[in-house]
Amino acid sequence: MNTDRIEKRVVLRAPRSRVWRAISDAKEFATWFRITLDGAFAEGRTVRGRVAIPGHEHLKVEMQVERIEPERYFSYRWHPYPKDPAMDYSAEPMTLVEFTLEEAEGGTALTIVESGFDRIPLERRAEAFRMNTEGWGGQIQKLERYVS
Amino acid sequence: MSRSSGAAALKVTDAVPVFTALADATRLRLLGRLSVDGPLSIARLSEGTGVTRQAITRHLDALGRVGLVRDARRGRERVFSLDAKRLEIARQYLDRVAAQWDAAAARLKAFVEVDSR
Numbered sequence: 001m002n003t004d005r006i007e008k009r010v011v012l013r014a015p016r017s018r019v020w021r022a023i024s025d026a027k028e029f030a031t032w033f034r035i036t037l038d039g040a041f042a043e044g045r046t047v048r049g050r051v052a053i054p055g056h057e058h059l060k061v062e063m064q065v066e067r068i069e070p071e072r073y074f075s076y077r078w079h080p081y082p083k084d085p086a087m088d089y090s091a092e093p094m095t096l097v098e099f100t101l102e103e104a105e106g107g108t109a110l111t112i113v114e115s116g117f118d119r120i121p122l123e124r125r126a127e128a129f130r131m132n133t134e135g136w137g138g139q140i141q142k143l144e145r146y147v148s
Numbered sequence: 149m150s151r152s153s154g155a156a157a158l159k160v161t162d163a164v165p166v167f168t169a170l171a172d173a174t175r176l177r178l179l180g181r182l183s184v185d186g187p188l189s190i191a192r193l194s195e196g197t198g199v200t201r202q203a204i205t206r207h208l209d210a211l212g213r214v215g216l217v218r219d220a221r222r223g224r225e226r227v228f229s230l231d232a233k234r235l236e237i238a239r240q241y242l243d244r245v246a247a248q249w250d251a252a253a254a255r256l257k258a259f260v261e262v263d264s265r
Contacts, residue, residue, distance in 0.1 A: 003238035003239055006242060006246045006249060008246070008249050008253055010253045010256075010257060012256070012257050012260050012261060014260040014261055018260050019256075019260050022256060022259055022260050023256075028259075031259065032252070032255045032256045032259040033252055033255070033256075034255070080245060081245055081248055110256075112252075114245065117245070121180060121183070122179065122180070122238065123179050123183065125238060125241040126170050126176055126179060126237050128240075128241050128244055
């Protein structure tokens with residue numbers, strides 16, 4: 001069974017240029033992703049910010065932009081969820097997030113892949129459950145959804 | 149530790165007792181050590197933790213009851229190692245991250261489709 005990788009595919013009813021801007025423009029990305037970011041995306045550049053969801057603003061975000069191929073592909077590395085603000089993750093492996101755009105009937109097909117989870121220490125992944133029971137707000141209801 | 153979320157946490161953990169067993173920093177550290185250096189004796193697992201052997205034993209037994217670790221006798225010692233449930237942790241974690249991406253993709257969809265109608 002694969003525990004290393006997540007893949008999501010969604011068809012957006014919007015032109016490819018519109019979807020590309022929403023992903024590759026840091027201001028637009030920050031808006032729908034609900035984070036703040038301190039600069040524009042460029043290959044090799046690290047962009048920092050915070051979660052913009054009320055109650056979670058103490059959580060830091062750091063994206064190391066990997067590759068930008070206009071209107072087709074955007075990738076970055078980061079430390080995945082969950083992020084305990086008291087922890088220093090800098091020495092730990094990161095996951096790779098990739099956005100790929102393709103033409104689709106009626107719009108644009110977007111594939112999102114996040115990979116590299118198997119390199120994240122197991123206890124760090126288990127940390128997600130501890131943070132939940134210590135009050136990670138609405139996450140607990142989501143958890144109930146998949147266990148029921 | 150858990151405060152107001154206790155009641156909600158209980159409902160979840162009734163269904164999946166593995167989460168209760170994981171909701172403790174000492175147990176997470178034990179799991180971490182076993183995933184890197186296991187199998188290990190109680191004496192080795194207690195070293196440098198500042199926690200008594202008796203307490204470590206109770207934590208290990210709690211992890212054992214939900215199938216996260218198993219123990220074997222080595223002479224007079226009990227030796228612990230990680231059990232198959234590690235896969236369940238990895239899978240549940242991935243489900244959690246996947247749910248976050250579902251939500252993010254839905255927000256992106258609403259964001260770009262609003263302009264394109």
